[in-house]
Structure formats: structure tokens, C-alpha cells
Amino acid sequence: MKKIKVEKAVGSVLAHDVTRIIPGEFKGVAFKKGHIVRAQDIAELKKIGKNHLYVLELAADTLHEDDAAVRICAALCGEQITCSQPVEGKSSMRSMTNGLLKVDSDTLMRINSLDDIIVSTLKNNTPCVKDQIVAATRIIPLTTLLTRIERLEAVAGAARPVLKVLPFQPFKIGAVVTGTEVYQGVIHDGFDEFVKPTITRYGSAVVDKKIVPDDAQAVAEAIGYLAKRGCDLIVTTGGLSVDPDDVTKTGIMATGAQLVAYGAPVLPGAMFLYALYDGIPILGLPACVYYHQVTIFNLLLPRILAGEALSSADIVAMGHGGLCLDCAKCRYPVCPFGK
Numbered sequence: 477m478k479k480i481k482v483e484k485a486v487g488s489v490l491a492h493d494v495t496r497i498i499p500g501e502f503k504g505v506a507f508k509k510g511h512i513v514r515a516q517d518i519a520e521l522k523k524i525g526k527n528h529l530y531v532l533e534l535a536a537d538t539l540h541e542d543d544a545a546v547r548i549c550a551a552l553c554g555e556q557i558t559c560s561q562p563v564e565g566k567s568s569m570r571s572m573t574n575g576l577l578k579v580d581s582d583t584l585m586r587i588n589s590l591d592d593i594i595v596s597t598l599k600n601n602t603p604c605v606k607d608q609i610v611a612a613t614r615i616i617p618l619t620t621l622l623t624r625i626e627r628l629e630a631v632a633g634a635a636r637p638v639l640k641v642l643p644f645q646p647f648k649i650g651a652v653v654t655g656t657e658v659y660q661g662v663i664h665d666g667f668d669e670f671v672k673p674t675i676t677r678y679g680s681a682v683v684d685k686k687i688v689p690d691d692a693q694a695v696a697e698a699i700g701y702l703a704k705r706g707c708d709l710i711v712t713t714g715g716l717s718v719d720p721d722d723v724t725k726t727g728i729m730a731t732g733a734q735l736v737a738y739g740a741p742v743l744p745g746a747m748f749l750y751a752l753y754d755g756i757p758i759l760g761l762p763a764c765v766y767y768h769q770v771t772i773f774n775l776l777l778p779r780i781l782a783g784e785a786l787s788s789a790d791i792v793a794m795g796h797g798g799l800c801l802d803c804a805k806c807r808y809p810v811c812p813f814g815k
Contacts, residue, residue, distance in 0.1 A: 490509055
């Protein structure tokens with residue numbers, strides 16, 4: 477720490493807070509510890525009576541918190557993430573698009589185990605919107621050794637990127653609503669009211685919908701029809717339980733589709749089916765999508781729209797965090813469901 481004239485302080489780092497006092501009106505911090513003095517600050521500093529300052533002289537092997545934050549962000553960020561300029565040593569990372577946040581949690585753990593450094597993120601697979609903050613970083617002290625940041629850069633570089641956002645793609649989605657009672661008009665078709673909004677929320681569109689009775693052949697034919705229409709994703713609703721009339725799974729298998737998962741450790745959403753028909757994902761949605769605000773559909777649809785190819789292991793892993801609390805006021809995705 478060194479005392480210098482304020483006129484010679486441009487580019488120096490304040491070693492202490494500088495207080496401004498306006499008698500009877502205000503007393504508080506005018507310039508915070510760690511602030512890098514700029515030419516435009518000199519007049520203001522002299523106005524509050526500061527003709528000399530205590531500043532830090534940084535050695536060649538030391539980085540100021542702002543410079544460290546810039547380098548950390550550059551090391552972490554992959555596609556569709558941008559970084560803010562540091563404010564008081566902290567930089568935020570924002571999504572550049574609507575998409576799915578992907579976090580390499582193992583590498584993040586290694587980085588946060590390094591001395592002086594913290595990186596905080598949203599959970600992996602969190603849907604995010606353009607300009608949303610998805611992560612933030614800073615160092616704990618005012619300065620840190622250059623070698624520590626270089627170590628972080630090496631760790632991050634080996635797994636790059638640690639953070640990225642996969643943009644949601646505008647899928648053409650076909651729907652198969654099953655149930656003889658719906659087909660015959662005995663009960664109302666609630667697809668447009670309860671399921672379609674989840675699809676449109678992520679920028680996709682339902683291009684066609686077929687309502688079919690509880691008949692496996694009718695289900696299979698509807699899926700084939702939607703595939704020929706060029707649908708990127710097909711969702712079915714109902715008919716996946718154990719009643720004799722529940723034949724949706726049989727119908728899906730009759731198309732020759734590859735079954736990836738039937739049943740999922742997620743509540744609501746246990747009676748779920750995931751299959752691939754000529755490369756087209758089929759999401760078999762259980763009846764809970766008609767009366768629960770958030771279900772397995774909300775967890776898996778963003779991943780499909782972000783281009784992820786899901787495996788049975790991915791479905792099994794959803795058991796950790798897969799229990800919805802069924803809150804009176806739903807705050808998803810600001811809640812533990814699916815995380």
C-alpha cells in the first residue's frame with residue numbers, strides 16, 4: 477500500500493473506501509475499496525477533500541479482482557453466453573437466447589475448490605430466457621495470484637465449455653389425443669387448454685392433432701400420418717396406465733418405434749413413455765398433464781427442443797429431484813422440481 481497524490485492516481489487501485497459527507501444530508505461510500513481510479517474521478521475526489529490516496533501497487537504476479545473476473549468468465553463461457561463488465565469485482569454471465577443451460581458440474585466443483593475463486597450457477601438443464609443471468613463469479617480477496625487464475629483456465633480448458641446454452645429449436649409438433657370418450661365427444665378434449673401452452677411457451681407449434689379412440693391400430697396410424705406430415709416431435713396423451721382400454725403403448729410399438737423408456741421416477745409423470753420412430757421422438761404423456769400444473773413433460777420437453785438425444789439412463793437420473801411439491805402457488809422453474 478502506498479500514499480500518492482490524487483493527480484497521479486489514475487489507473488491505481490484504491491486500498492480503502494473513500495467516504496463522502498454532505499452535512500445534514502448524506503454520509504456514505506463515494507468510491508469503494510478496489511475501485512480503479514479514472515481521470516474523470518479526480519475532480520470528484522478533490523471535491524470531497526482527497527488530495528492523497530492510499531493505493532495498491534500490484535506485482536506482476538498479482539491480479540486485481542476485476543481483471544480476475546474477466547479472465548474467469550472468458551475461461552468458463554461457451555456458446556450463447558455473454559459476460560458483463562465487473563462491478564465491484566463481480567461479473568455476471570447471461571444467456572444470449574432462449575434455451576437450455578448446460579453446466580459441467582464436475583468441472584465446476586474443481587474450480588470452486590481452487591483458492592480465492594467462486595463461481596455460482598443455476599442448475600444444469602434449467603430453461604432460461606434471453607438476457608437471464610445464469611452464473612456469476614468473483615474472487616474472495618481484492619487481489620489474487622496470477623497462477624491461481626491460470627490454474628482455473630487450465631481446468632476449464634480441459635473441459636471447455638463449462639457453461640453453455642443450447643438454443644430452443646422451433647419444432648413442428650404433432651399430437652395424438654387418445655380415448656374413446658374424447659373421440660366420441662362424451663368428454664371435452666383439453667389438449668389445447670392444458671398441453672399446448674407448454675409447447676408454444678418454448679417457441680414451437682402444434683401443426684396437427686389427431687383424436688383417436690382406444691384402438692392400437694388407430695394410434696399407430698395417427699403417428700404414421702403425423703410423421704409423414706414432417707413433424708419433428710409427436711406427443712400422445714392418455715392410455716398409458718394398466719386399464720384394459722389403455723392401448724397407447726401397444727399402438728406406439730405397432731409402428732415399429734424403438735422404446736427407450738416406459739415409466740419414469742418422476743411424480744407427477746410416472747406413467748410416461750419415450751420412444752423413437754424413424755428418429756422422431758415420441759413422448760407418451762400420462763393423464764396427469766391435464767390436471768397438474770407441472771409434470772415430467774415440463775422437464776423433458778425443453779431438453780428435446782434443445783436437441784438432446786435422451787437415453788434411458790437420462791430418464792432414470794431424473795429420480796433425484798423428480799418429486800413435485802405440488803405447491804398451492806406454482807413457482808416452477810424457481811423450485812427444486814427436476815433439479
